[in-house]
Amino acid sequence: MPDSDTLAFADRPADSVGLVTPHIAQFDTPLALACGKVLPEYELIYETYGTLNAERSNAVLICHALSGHHHAAGYHSPADRKPGWWDAHIGPGKPIDTNRFFVVSLNNLGGCHGSTGPVSHNPETGRQWGPDFPMVTVSDWVASQARLADHLGIERWAAAVGGSLGGMQVLQWTITYPERVANAVVIAATPRLSAQNIAFNEVARQAIRSDPEFFGGWYAEHDTVPKRGLKLARMVGHITYLSEDAMGSKFGRDLRSEDLSFGFDVEFQVESYLRYQGDTFSTAFDANTYLLMTKALDYFDPAAAADGDLAQALAPAQCPFLIVSFTTDWRFPPARSRELVDALVRAGKAVSYANIESPHGHDAFLLPEPRYEALFSAFMNRTARELGLEETR
Amino acid sequence: MRADLELIYDWVPQGAHVLDLACGDGALLESLARDKNVTGYGLEIDPQGITQCVARGVSVIEHNLDDGLGSFGDRSYDQVIMTQALQALRRPDRMLDEMLRVADEGIITFPNFAYWRHRVYLGLRGYMPVSKSLPHAWYDTPNIHLSTFNDFEQLCREKGLVIVDRAVGVGERRGHWTSKWWPNLFGEIAIFRVRRRER
Numbered sequence: 369m370p371d372s373d374t375l376a377f378a379d380r381p382a383d384s385v386g387l388v389t390p391h392i393a394q395f396d397t398p399l400a401l402a403c404g405k406v407l408p409e410y411e412l413i414y415e416t417y418g419t420l421n422a423e424r425s426n427a428v429l430i431c432h433a434l435s436g437h438h439h440a441a442g443y444h445s446p447a448d449r450k451p452g453w454w455d456a457h458i459g460p461g462k463p464i465d466t467n468r469f470f471v472v473s474l475n476n477l478g479g480c481h482g483s484t485g486p487v488s489h490n491p492e493t494g495r496q497w498g499p500d501f502p503m504v505t506v507s508d509w510v511a512s513q514a515r516l517a518d519h520l521g522i523e524r525w526a527a528a529v530g531g532s533l534g535g536m537q538v539l540q541w542t543i544t545y546p547e548r549v550a551n552a553v554v555i556a557a558t559p560r561l562s563a564q565n566i567a568f569n570e571v572a573r574q575a576i577r578s579d580p581e582f583f584g585g586w587y588a589e590h591d592t593v594p595k596r597g598l599k600l601a602r603m604v605g606h607i608t609y610l611s612e613d614a615m616g617s618k619f620g621r622d623l624r625s626e627d628l629s630f631g632f633d634v635e636f637q638v639e640s641y642l643r644y645q646g647d648t649f650s651t652a653f654d655a656n657t658y659l660l661m662t663k664a665l666d667y668f669d670p671a672a673a674a675d676g677d678l679a680q681a682l683a684p685a686q687c688p689f690l691i692v693s694f695t696t697d698w699r700f701p702p703a704r705s706r707e708l709v710d711a712l713v714r715a716g717k718a719v720s721y722a723n724i725e726s727p728h729g730h731d732a733f734l735l736p737e738p739r740y741e742a743l744f745s746a747f748m749n750r751t752a753r754e755l756g757l758e759e760t761r
Numbered sequence: 762m763r764a765d766l767e768l769i770y771d772w773v774p775q776g777a778h779v780l781d782l783a784c785g786d787g788a789l790l791e792s793l794a795r796d797k798n799v800t801g802y803g804l805e806i807d808p809q810g811i812t813q814c815v816a817r818g819v820s821v822i823e824h825n826l827d828d829g830l831g832s833f834g835d836r837s838y839d840q841v842i843m844t845q846a847l848q849a850l851r852r853p854d855r856m857l858d859e860m861l862r863v864a865d866e867g868i869i870t871f872p873n874f875a876y877w878r879h880r881v882y883l884g885l886r887g888y889m890p891v892s893k894s895l896p897h898a899w900y901d902t903p904n905i906h907l908s909t910f911n912d913f914e915q916l917c918r919e920k921g922l923v924i925v926d927r928a929v930g931v932g933e934r935r936g937h938w939t940s941k942w943w944p945n946l947f948g949e950i951a952i953f954r955v956r957r958r959e960r
Contacts (some may be wrong), residue, residue, distance in 0.1 A: 539783035690815065709822060710832040713802060720815050721822045722808070739808050754818070 383459045384451060385417040385442035385466055390482060393519045398438070399477075399512060402667075405502035408491065412516050413482030414474035417458060418466035419760040420520075426757045427522045428464055429513065430454065430473040431530030431537035432663050434605070435653060437481035440473040441466075441493035456736040463744035467759045468752050469526060469652040477512050478504040478660040486656035487588070496695025500658055506533075506668045510540045514548065524548045526681075527751050531555040531733035532700065533661070536668045539708070542685035543670055551751045552685075553693045558704035559678050559711065560669040565699065568608055569572050569662040572601035576655045585656050594655050599646030601658060606645050611696035611729030671711075688718035690747045692740070694732035695725050720747070762788060764930035765844055765870040765950050771927065772868055772954055773799055777839040780804065782826055782856075783846035787814035792929060794819070801838060827851045829936075830859040838864040838902050845950075847871040848904040854916060861922070861957045873929065873944075873951045875909035910945040917955055925955035 380386070400405045417554045420427060430440050432453075441458035443451055458464045458471055475483040486501040493500070506633050517525070525580060528549050535557025541549050545612050561569075576582060579597030583590050610618075619638040634640045674680035693705035702723045712719040718732055724740050726732035733741070751757075762770065764840065766789045773779060776798045777895075781790050784803025787810070791815035793799035804824040805811050814821035821854040823926025826843075827850060847853045850870050860867040873895035882890035889899040906914075910929070917924055929940045 608850075706832075713822070713832070714834065716800075716819045719802075719822070720820050721813070722811050722815075723823050725808075740810070743808075743812045743815060746812050746920070750816055750818050 370430060373502065376673055378450070383461045383710050384455065385459050387441075387446070388415050388417065388442035388444065388452075390438055390444075392482065393516055395512075395515055395519075397515070398717065399515075400507070401502050401518035402505040403503045407477070407484070407502060407517045410477060410484035410512070411482075411488075412474050412477070412484070412512060413694075414472055414516060415440065415442075415452075416688075417441050417471040417472075418469050420470040420522075421757070421760055425524070425606075425755055426468060426470050426516075426526050426760065427520070428469045428471045428710060429517070429525045429528045429538075429541075430458070430464075430471060431509075431513070431528065431534035432476065433530070433532035433534045435649070435658070436534065437479060438473050438475040438483075439481070441471070454734065456734070457741075457744065459715040463741055463748050464529065464744075465748065465752075468750070468757050470760070471676050472516070472520065473524070475710070476504070476509045476661075478657055478664075480654035480657040484583075486660070487654050487655070492759055497589050497656075498588060501656060501660065503663055504660060505664055506536050506540045507544065509537055509664070513537070513541075514545055517548065519730070522566065524550055526757065527551040527553060527748065529553040529555075530557070532557055532730065533665055533668075536665075537680075539670065540668075542687060542689070543681060544684075546684045546686040549687050550755060551687050551690075551747070553690045553692070553747065554705075554708065556694055556697055556700055556705075556730055557691075557708070558577050559671060559708045561666055562704075566666050567604065568604060569666055571604050573659055573662060575600035575604070576659060579655075585659075587655065591651070595647075595650040598653060602649035602653075603642045603646040608699045610726060611698065611732045613696060614727050614729050614731075617727070678707070679714035682711055682715045682717065685712075685715070685717055689720070690743075691719060691721045691741065692733070693723045694730070695723060696726070696727055697730045697732060699730040762792070765952050766931070768928055768952055769842060769844065769868050769870070773797065773840060773842070775799075777801075778837075780830075780833065780838045780841045782830075782841060782843040782860070784814065784819070784821060785810050785844075787817045787819035787821060789842070789844075790814075790819045791817045794823070826856060829855070830863050833863045835862055836865060840864050840866045840868060840957070842868045844868075844870045848906050848908065850906065853906050853908075854920075857916070857920065857922075857955075858942075862957070866925070866951070866954065866956050868954050869913075870930075870950055870952045871908065871913070872898040872904070873910045873948050875911065875945045876949045877946050892949070910948055910951045913951060913953060917953070921958050922955045922957055924953060924955055926952075928952040 393412050396409050439452040440454040441452040460467050475481040477486045486497045490497040528538045528541045535554035538552050538554050542552050576597035579594035581592045582594040622637040670681040671678040693702040709721040779801040781803040784805050791801050803821040822915035839862040879890035929944045
């Protein structure tokens, strides 16, 4: 996640969801995965914001991106320096208005923030799952999210919403469970990764796997983590999240000190920033999870199941779509969103598309921006009106 | 609704599948969907228009008409509507081809440059016309291809198109009898319904 403005809990604005507590749902029914393996049992950690109405018709699912998690809005404790990763868009009066909607945000399977994943205990071996954790795909995530919906008694989401990899999950929802999604919001996503996207992911994976501290994924048993690998992976990933202009205006060629040192220590501000981002990430994120999540990205290609015809793949979808891209996003550029829009049009689906002017590259989906807010709010308000939702508080 | 939109509303058949180019705030598509079961999409480039469409529940796609209609399939719509945008396009003639590629019928409206008030402005006063239908100054107008009722008829003839219907609007109203007889002189807004000649 990028820097969002730091906001101490004490100074939080009135449109914050405030203090939130995560919940854990346990599932004993085995989950058959796309890779052929079966997960006998698992847990999903999730948070909710707002109030579920009596008809259970106002629930909104938030699907997270590559390094995201369940903590999308609010604060875990008054000591928190930063709110959840999508706090700009979730809260009272915000686009996903918690006065109307009941928001569910989970950490996906294979994650490292509390849902069953590589850092969890493997009941069959008594060890940590580590690299033995089965490969999970976007379809597997959606299947597990559907079970979470069952667990919460939610028959149909008022909307499924996600950015980047989260948007791909939303897309998969409309294909796998069309009758369970009333509206779909797909932001800064793509119907499939390009060769260049996969190439960047592979560099990230190689950085991790070639770290001597990786130990074939069993680093935990050696009481270590492949910090250098994770750091490099994050650094290269981070470059793709920002636009050239954003990086230029944020750092330019600024130096940390006045004179050139003619050495390889940090000299330029951008080097310092990337190292800081990498360092922070390398101690906070699990390497095996990162490997899994990048693979889930690479494998996602719903059109493949329909002989490459995306419109055919999307034929089951029933809900209206809002597709949003950002002008300077070169990770998943506007053209990829437009591909998706064109396929939805060919399939005769209700779809709206906007390409938002923003200097922030791929990260723009996380940040507040007046046009983005207005559009997102318009779609969500329309959703609330269509479903006859009233304020729940 | 604007006078030209009211007329178009009548020309769109029940249950038609339409594409509305430069759909603005989506008012036409909304009422067509609500009252006549019309389906389809609006294309728009203005951010505010797009947000208004979304608020109304009208399917709108951000699209620059100067890029053509490449992604829309041949004869995939019953009608393509384009109100007050022809004059702002880089190549209006090509857009006409595109419209009649994706649909059998096109409805087009544009400001008639030969409207008598415009003639007075230019012919007698010697200034570029500024009016309700042409509200911009010459230096900041988006209207780069102004034309007349007659010009458009001529283009249709050259392209071998059939003019199914034509009408004019004046101000907020549909044209009155003078504009029926002399549309090129008394029509402020030209409104055409055209089809490809059947082969």
